[in-house]
Amino acid sequence: MERMQGIDAGYLYMETPTMHMHTLKVALIEPREVFTMVRFKDELLSRLNQLPPLRRRALPAPFALNHPLWIFDRPIDPDRHVFHHTVPAPGGMAELEALIGTVASTPLDRSIPLWELHVCEGLADGRVAVIGKLHHALADGIAANALLANITDQNHSAQTDLVTRVEQTPSTIEQVRLALRDAVALFPRLGALLWRTSVSLRALVRHRRHSDVAVPRPVLDAPRTSFNGPLTSRRIFATCTLPLDEIKEIRRTHDVTINDVVLGVVAGALRRWMGDRGERLSTALVAGVPVGTDPPNGPVRLGGNRVSNLFTTLATDIDDPFERLREISRTTAEAKNVQQTLGPSMLIDWVQFTPPGPFSAALRLYSKSRAAAKHPPPLNVIVSNVRGPGDEVTISGARLSDLFSVGPILEGIGLNVTAWSYGERLNISLLSCPDLLDDLGPLVAELRPALDELHATEKRVAK
Template identity: 65%
Template structure:
């Protein structure tokens, strides 16, 4: 296992769950049958490599765990059915998603679950797929989705009617083989360390020179981060809420102001947070800071079905600015500068260093950190995670069921108790909010501010 993937396992604690959620709203052509769905998932596992594997810790935790495909997947331990609680619809589904999000995955099995929720309403069902972040990031999850939609590769047949490859199981490596692989890989990593240190020194020096010459200031983690109600120690509980905005309106703002789609998404989230906090008398004088995951895949490398190629940049949400247009401009300038710094430092720098993360010490430190609730006693690294992932641009179906909507959200972290993930589908941008109800009891008032924040941007003088 690569260090960047294993790091998500080491970070996990009883209160910090490192799984991601993908929520698909489907309109099936026939009645739902749990047993058939369980069988279909097993039949498709050859096309979904990360879902076959389980994590096998290395002997004495000398190195990162191994991914092994040594056991048949029992669908009864992975595919479940639920009734959507009252009042039903999206409101009831959001409650159920919060419950699913607040339960950790079983580390002894492949790290995924599928929860089928009905009745969702209008003959639709909702499917919550829970995957550990160690399996895949947003880019890989998109590629996995592409492997199960109907019509793949020009074959018009539903996915369940196309021929499937048999899952190839491998024998579990012996303890001595595991030990040998862990040691050989550790020695190889040590050999890479001198060149990585040299590369890092040169990159950091270049970043320092760049920042001295730049007129745009990028917020510093911890040092420039104000305290908000959702920045504190987590409990195991989770709450969830959604909002949908038309992509056409987001693109309208993008074109009018000459910024990127991601800039507009950040400005909408920043505007919503400003309005929400101000209405409660909790808006800090300094701007909120967002951590923004960025993909580091090499251009033209082709679809990636697993693992993580992701780093982070830090940017302002300009919540200290009252004027929406000024806020958008400030976000665009800062985000652009943060990307330049990230490129100067090297897109793979974080990934390369995480390869050296020590499994046992890091796991112990993270558990002690969570247990002591230390995140409540110091500034957060940043205030909120804001992700933006491009989903399917055309309607798709899965096993003959029409995919009517798609939502996604990543984990929240100790001290950073709010994650906002925007995932596009066809003509709409679906925003998912994941929080901790012991920090923010009700996400609905915050989510309700998103359309107002977008409308503020549309009516500024820069808009067409």
Template identity: 55%
Template sequence: MASITRMSGFDAGFLYMETPSMHMHTLKIAVLEPSTDNTFDTLVEKMTERLRLLPPMRRRVVPVPFALHHPVLVTQRRIDPERHFFRHDVGGAGTMRDLEQLIGRICSTPLDRSVPLWELHLCEGLADGKVAIVGKIHHALADGLAANAMLANVMDVSSTDLRASVRGEDHDGVDDPSDSLLVRHALRDGARQLLDLPGLLATTARRLRAVLRYRRGMDARVPMPVRDAPRTSFNGPLTPRRTFATVTLPLADLKRARAAHADIAGLTLNDIVLGVTSGALRRWLEEHDEHPRGSLLAGVPVGLDANDIEPRLMGNNVSNLFTTLATDVDDTGARLRAISTTTRHAKAINERLGSSLMDWSQFAPPAPFAAAVRAYSRLRGARFHPAAFNAIVSNVPGPRERVKIAGAQLADVFSVGPLTEGIGLNMTVWSYMDRMNFSLLACPDLLPDVERLAAHFPAALAELLDHPDDSAEARAESAADDQESA
């Protein structure tokens, strides 16, 4: 990788979107088994040694004078540990809930843009002797797939070895470029970029025609952002505060729920995740006497290069599909069928659109874009209209076997992305071995009891399992699935 690289418009957009109340970092939480090596000094030493395996963690964002073009990423010669590594005592009884409350506070502050955009927080004092490492990394540097690849790069397990060309980088970093050099290169890159415009126009028109043709032939309706999103209490202007909660469900039970609904053609494990999320939200809404005018909508991030053989360690290559959570459907089977059918069509539309929005973001003018977002946030614009959708729901496959990180045994891993204006709830799922770990991030001024929402997930899964098709044949199919996955 080059020592100085231009950020794509899509990556830089996460910088422009950041405001005092909308922090665009993601969280990765690794819970480690008790070990004499789980010390702060060891964490700093071992992670510093492995920085060459984690390219985004060596890059600092350098803006272009007068915002003539998107910023550049400059590889740093050295990293100052005092700016990136932090130590905390969980306190209280050292429970998981104490850790979650600490993580909420860690998430409530933005990253320092004068250094590479990441932090590692060692959280000690858990009652069972475990420790947690909370990683904050800016979304501009890596999406969920890139973060997963970086995690694989620091795992001590042979089956996650990556190709030598991907595992590391050999350059030592460079000095920050001069303003005159940044301006010259910005003008040059901007002129070259204009040459791509005719081709992008033609490609976008072709993709939109394909989407329109597909929509005309659909046997179901895919919801439209904003127009079809009902208002809820957790959709509104954000404040800087964040709260965090987790819940873990057995992967085998989610697979068994899929087998129990085998009559739904094309049902996927991700549909089950959406179904469980829907059931939990229905319970929370009922508990708070909220009755939205229609089904809640989910924005589901989808990696456009998820099937690529070569892992990607930096940047974003992700789109969003919009689907129903069918929270207005009482019957469990009908609700899951609606989710599965709508999501299937949403995926097909998303595939036809491809990277259109990402490609156009390259032409977004940095200064006006950032100024518009800040003004919208300052004026609390999200109160004047329905949100684009109601909640973010993401599902990223994690390690399928027991692993170590820098010599320490990984007990569990959690992850969650940021909140965006108008959307005060993000639910991200990372699998680890035989379980699915749900992480919930909320703005407490919109959703004050995120731990109560998390508590409804087991009952929502039980509801999917309590189905007439959960026969011996269905259970046998689920068992065969588990054996094949193993």
């Protein structure tokens, strides 16, 4: 039993009936033998000891006196976590993606550990799709990657003994005592955080005086688009796969990062797609880019969140894809400098002091009143890039042939684009709300041409 960190709890507080804060992980598996749900559930139970976050549920503090507790006080009931689906005929990716959108449209049950697995049979090629639905409070992309690694056959060090011991649920009086004790222990840190913040803000002012690169400001610089508005509970999902070696080639040629290239591809696709819809903007789209703040070569982390956000331009107001990529790279580099000046953990440290009751109530009121329609969006799109397994892996002898992932969308920000590498592929997943963006297909179709556009600029660099 342990107190949930503020940054993890924040994802619980943000959740409303229309804003679901779970992430999706979609694994396409080639079974080595006849697949059965009974065998799948048995295999899952045998591996839960290697997946500690999946054994714990969130126990809210009485009267919202503090962040919830993580507690393992009940055995896992697989029937409440694992569900079976049949992909409609003809069993292609389009039918699977539609099913994934349906799965994404409902929140997780807060009374049990915050995850579900949806097993999908009926794919025409004989593969089985497993949709993992994992609340963001449990793990960010880096931790989710470590959880996956922990259950692969390639990880020989993982233990397989099932732990059945459960903790005793504390009484309400004991929960109150623990909540107050932990709150009192936390507050001496506030003075040091205030001082550190003031020092960092002064350093940022000095830095900005000498910088000639402007980082976009949330709300102030983001134009309104058709996909920026209040959400409903419904979700749609789509995927695209691009060759990772082509992404790396563009990175080397232009001396930028892989993340810059991903942003450039997304920018090019959005620009072309919006132009085809007659949606032309005079100012550039603004992207929020989640970035991990784990120290280099730190210990493997199997749960929780160590993530901050960068705000950068997608330079969609620039016609030339070469100049667009350069502007994205320059702005993203400056956004990283800003983050380093403030301190990578600044946001995480402040969120620790989030008051659970008022914050959650405010977000629910915001969603219910559809307030996102009444002001400019904080930003236009969330774009994530996570490095997945470099080599293909197997789980219980079954080949994991592909892997996709996507994070949540937020009120006012109705599009999430997540790139997750696996082997030699960059698998891109898109999530949106059909009441804002009714069909992701035309946007997905522009990703490959946007990559080709960047390829064409390599000749100019070579000259």
